[in-house]
Amino acid sequence: MNVITPQKNINLFFYFWSFFIPIASYLIIPTAQGTLPSYILAFLSVFVAIFTKQYRSQLTDYLVDIFAILGIFILLTLVSQLIDGILPIANLDGLRLIDPLNTSKIQFRSSLFSQSLYLLVGILTFVFVKRYYVEKWDKYIFISLNVFTCYAIYEFLYFLIFKDSGDFITNRQFGDHETIALGNQLMTIGPLTFQRANGLAPEPSMFVFIVLPLFVYAAAVKKKKTALLALLSILLSASTTGIIGLLIYFIVWVRKSNKLLLFFIIGIITIFFLLNWELIYQVFDKIIIQKLTEQNISGAERNMLFERHLDYFLNLNILSMLFGLGFGYVRSTDFFSTILINNGLIGLIIFTSLFFAPIIKLRTTRKNTGLKTSLLIIYISMMTSVPEFSFLSIWLILGISYNQLSKQKQEIPTNN
Numbered sequence: 001m002n003v004i005t006p007q008k009n010i011n012l013f014f015y016f017w018s019f020f021i022p023i024a025s026y027l028i029i030p031t032a033q034g035t036l037p038s039y040i041l042a043f044l045s046v047f048v049a050i051f052t053k054q055y056r057s058q059l060t061d062y063l064v065d066i067f068a069i070l071g072i073f074i075l076l077t078l079v080s081q082l083i084d085g086i087l088p089i090a091n092l093d094g095l096r097l098i099d100p101l102n103t104s105k106i107q108f109r110s111s112l113f114s115q116s117l118y119l120l121v122g123i124l125t126f127v128f129v130k131r132y133y134v135e136k137w138d139k140y141i142f143i144s145l146n147v148f149t150c151y152a153i154y155e156f157l158y159f160l161i162f163k164d165s166g167d168f169i170t171n172r173q174f175g176d177h178e179t180i181a182l183g184n185q186l187m188t189i190g191p192l193t194f195q196r197a198n199g200l201a202p203e204p205s206m207f208v209f210i211v212l213p214l215f216v217y218a219a220a221v222k223k224k225k226t227a228l229l230a231l232l233s234i235l236l237s238a239s240t241t242g243i244i245g246l247l248i249y250f251i252v253w254v255r256k257s258n259k260l261l262l263f264f265i266i267g268i269i270t271i272f273f274l275l276n277w278e279l280i281y282q283v284f285d286k287i288i289i290q291k292l293t294e295q296n297i298s299g300a301e302r303n304m305l306f307e308r309h310l311d312y313f314l315n316l317n318i319l320s321m322l323f324g325l326g327f328g329y330v331r332s333t334d335f336f337s338t339i340l341i342n343n344g345l346i347g348l349i350i351f352t353s354l355f356f357a358p359i360i361k362l363r364t365t366r367k368n369t370g371l372k373t374s375l376l377i378i379y380i381s382m383m384t385s386v387p388e389f390s391f392l393s394i395w396l397i398l399g400i401s402y403n404q405l406s407k408q409k410q411e412i413p414t415n416n
Helices: 008-018 037-050 056-086 110-132 137-162 204-220 224-236 240-256 259-275 277-292 297-314 318-323 335-361 366-384 392-410
Strands: 186-189 192-195
Touching: 008 037, 008 110, 008 137, 037 056, 037 110, 037 392, 056 110, 056 318, 056 335, 110 392, 137 192, 137 204, 137 224, 204 224, 204 240, 204 366, 204 392, 224 240, 240 366, 297 335, 318 335, 335 366, 335 392, 366 392
Parallel strands: none
Antiparallel strands: 186 192
């Protein structure tokens, strides 16, 4: 297969598109949830690829990838709907449905079609990046990340000074679901009340979910200023997802680090913790302990919904356990129980394989370690706390990872 060599117009298109990829709270049409600028550009990417002059094999590989993925998805969807129509399925009452109306209807629910469009956007992003990514795209990915994190830091500081929201861009509304209202973002520790950083994302955990993998990637390729800005914004989000993600990153970093430098850093951190123990405990209690021990609404709700959805899955017939009820039916507070009900064990295996294939197969270089760690953080975050598959940052990192894997396979082995 020929090495992919993106043409100038493909590069220029991505430079523009990359600026909007992290943004998840601004809609071109405020009342239409699917009109994020990055989504519109994802659909346009197909026409850019088709009408760009390139080797026939390049375009063929691009189209084959798209149709192969869509073919598998459609086949699995039709199988699940056939099972829904043949075998008895328990009423959907008590589940956290995307479309809560008519819980007795099982086959071809409206959310199957609406959520499939969100997945299509992710697939188009993934395949475009997989086939056309080149290293110079990183510059524009990090510029976008800088703007995204700086806006979050600006919001945090604005509230500290003026005690009000400084957000002048967000226009996305979520009806009865989690909203981006200021009250949902405030946290009080001791005498200080502050707005948790969430930038142009619906809420802090989603903001961290977008930033964390890009932070890890930036650190891996030695974009220090970008990584520091991202790290600061993650800490200001006061998000459990952020703390867990940083812990995973730290564990991976420890395994690769210079032991003397590591000893020095751990010493500094230990001294800081001892000098500020009371404050550190308050922060840890608020962000981690209360959520895990169900002392706040978020933690209690997550555990209740996880148990309820897992119990429903375990009582399905064997075929529905394998293929699920249908994509986009339920949305729990974790992706593990969500995908089990929607797509069954087969869906869970496919999704897991998508992430762990590059994690296992990519050679260990600085860049690849960053990509592999990013994928691990995304996977764990989704499975435990952020059941969002439609953020394009996920598909961007996946696309770059598979692009690197393709290049690795094309390398001619040399004799030692």
